[in-house]
Amino acid sequence: MAGRNVYLYVTEDLINSLGTSKESTCQDFIQTVKNTLGINSICKKASDSNKRWRHQRQGYPPYIGYLALFVLAAGTEGDFSPNAYYPRLRELLGEKPTSGQYPDFDEMQTLWKDLEKWANVDKSSELGIFKANITGRWVHVGIPIAQTLLTEKELKALPIIFAEAGLETISLPSERHIASLLVRYGRSYLRRRTLQLLEKTNEGNELCQALIERIVDELCTWDGSTELQSEGRKQIYGVLRLCCKLDLTAKRANFTLRCTTKYDFPEEGLILNFNNNFYSCDEYGNGWSSPILNSRNFDASMLDWRDGYRMESTDNKWCFKLPNSPIRVFVEGRSLGLPGIVEVGRLPKGSPFYLAVHQECCTLLEKWGTSSCEGFEKLHIVKGLPTGWHLFKVTAAHSDEIVKNEYPILSFSTSIRLDLEGGLRLGKGNWFFRFAPPKLVLQCSDGIAKLYCNGRLLEDSSGQGIYELPPDIPADTNIKIEARNGENVIKYLSLLLVEDFPLVTSIKTPYIDSFGLVTTTKDEQSPKVMGALVRGVDCPVFNFNTLLPIQGKQRIVFVGKEPGEVAIYPEESIPIDWYPVWAIAKGSLFDRAMFCGTSLKECDPKLSKLSPCKDRKKLDSWKKILLDNHKRTLPPLGDIRLKKLWVEFQKEAKRV
Known part of the structure; x- marks a missing residue:
């Protein structure tokens, strides 16, 4: 269970x-606990067991039994x-099942926190990641x-339910929609109690x-794979997503399909079978594939989107599903690094x-659009939609009351x-390298x-709910992250930044020599390698900023943060007196801007009036590349902050 969420599930x-x-x-277990009480309450005895137990070098926390x-x-x-x-606890202990807090029960939260520290910090999550999450308002x-919310059997069945329901985390559905899908596809796997809870999706039901x-x-940690017990093999699941390029002038819509998955795409791409016809796609980036095609893009308007469809790879290792739904939601693809609407x-x-x-x-x-939405309009599309389907454009939705019960997707x-x-994890727990x-x-x-x-209060400079750790945060100490509503802690997690770490040299894995053969020589000067541990070779210092997807003799334009800082590779050598912020890969039709700076905070463009560059040709080149008058350069993919930084560079270029 290393690196996976674990729970103290007891029955x-x-x-x-x-x-x-x-x-x-x-x-016998209950009676043993009761016999150790003495004059103290059970909670007091549990608290006492936590005192100095680490100094006694016990293997497991002694309070786990309590x-x-x-x-x-x-x-x-x-x-x-x-x-x-509390009545349940009292009856379990053979007492009168009355209400009211059990004596000293409020001190138990300290033990849960200590168990979290032991699992995640002391044991580096090698036994699993334990979170002392609080359910609802019951502190x-x-x-x-x-x-107790899910049994072990239910946990093992969740990947199968996720696969059948077409769930994934690239675009996580709302809680109400997830609950409706779990009820629909989980009846053969979930307890009646669990299904009844999922059906109570009103916001006031805290247990639900x-x-x-x-x-x-569990969904967020699922890698997309399931074990097919009947066939004794693993299958990887993903979701098919509709993508569309709109031409409102011609009143046409061009719908295609892309695959999404958290699993790594195969390097050679995928060949998918659909109705005995074969289609292909490659990895596009950020968990998305390129459009599915044979000789041309797959025309998704041929399908009735109310029905569910699936495509499987020719080796049956991959399966992608288009979930059935009479309503489908699209957003501008720019936020996902894709063209059109997605x-x-x-x-x-x-x-x-x-x-x-x-x-x-x-x-x-x-009815919902006119009463609860802003800018609700029906688009007149004459070609590209399946029969019986209509396309609407909405500026903003302000309420879901009218539709959420009938259509949970809304x-x-x-x-x-x-x-x-x-970040770069050290192991499978919440330990990260300091750099x-x-x-x-x-x-x-x-x-x-x-x-x-x-x-310390953190500021959301991205405007997207993405925060960076303070640069002066200490290493090798537990870092506590809390989401608060006023003084109440709603969510929290802990992590550790590691500055130095020992290389593991005691593992029994053999060394490999420069010819790829196992070597037993004890000569420290002989070239050999074991994983990331290299002996007998002087490796040059590696500049991480040059790690770019350069193919063959592809030309790359490096752009720095000061006007005039520009170099064209391979005609010019990679600069050593300044660090590039952007690497623009030149293509036949379009160029792609990629961020290669050290950090966002250090990459703001310098004011042109302070620029030391006196080379007018370099200044003009820096300006021309960024202003991109021919609209050839595609902005950086992914993080919205990179796009904002790109815009700042373009603003600065206008001042040169």
Whole structure:
């Protein structure tokens, strides 16, 4: 489970199975805990077990047994109200099942936090990543309740449900839409209790919200693969997304298909079978493929989008699905680094989008559009849409009340998510190299949450909920990230930045010599390699800024942050007296700008009046390249901040 989310999931059956060799039962376990109480309460005894246990070099935290008991209580069946926890705990301990907080139970949160530290920091997540998440508003009992939301059997079945439902994280659907898909495709895999919770998708049901968040966490860590037990092999799943180039003047729409997946595309591309016809695509970037084609692009208007379709690779290792839906949401592809408009899984709030709608849904959709949306208009498309489908353009949606129950795909996201993006991990836990820290991504639909790093408020300079760690953050100490609403902590996570780390030289993996053969020589001067560990070779210092997708003799224009800083490779050597910010790959039809700077904060263009360059030819070249009067250069893909930086360079070029 290294690097994967784990939970302290405890049931009576589990404890019985653990005690089989000792001929002990769950009741023996409970009685043993009660017999150790003495004059203290069970919670006081649990707190005492946490004192100085690390100094005694015990293998596992001694309080795990107590926490297991609290989780066992959360899953106790009986004549209790759905949210009653303390009566369950008291009955489990043989006491009168009364309400009211159990003595000293508020101190248990310290133990859960310590378990999180032990799993993620002390053990470097080698046993799994444990998060002491609180379910709903139940500050003290929310953590044990969170451990019981899904059984181990349900967790193992989730990838199959995700695959059948056509779920992926490149465009994560809203919680209500995810719940509706899980109910639809999970009836053969999920407990009745789980299905009943998922059907209660009103915002006031905190247990349902917590369950969906738990499932979304699993979805976000899913790599897209499932084990086909009946066939004894693995299959990789992805989603087919509709993409469209609109020509409103000619009133035409050109719909194509692209594949999306978190899994790495094969280098040789994919050959996909659809209705005994074969199509191909290659990796495009950021989890997207190029348009699917044979001799020309696949015409997606031939399909009835109310139905679901699938394409499989010729070796049956890959499967991509187009989920069936009478309504499809599109946004401008620029935000995803794609041309035209692109299908997404979620309705954006307060920003422009398009809707492809089958005529059976138009009555309710037009009512919603005129009452709850801004700039709702029907586009007159004469060619390119399947029969019975219509295309609408919307400036912004402000409410989902009319449509969210009937069409969950048009519901807004209501949850708050805090994730790490990018960075270079050391192992599978939340340990990162100091020189390559991750970014913090906070998704909050209502914008009320603020992000703090070790108590320091962070500013969202991107405007997209993407935050950078402060540059002066200390290394080799636990960093606490918190999303707060006022004084209340809504979400949190911890990470560690590692400055120095020892190279592992004690592994039993053999060294390989310069000919690729195993070598047993002990001569330290002989060239040999074991993974990233190289012996007997003086390696030159590597400039990471030159790591670019250059192919053959392709020309690359390097552009620095000061006017006049320009070099054309390979005619000119890569500069050594200044660092390039942009590398523009010259193509036959278009050029592509790629960011190659050290960091965004150090790459703002310098004011032209301060430029030391006196070479008028270089100044003119720097200006001409950035202004791009012929519109050949495509802006950088991906992060919106790179596009903003590109615009700043273009503004500065006008002043030269």
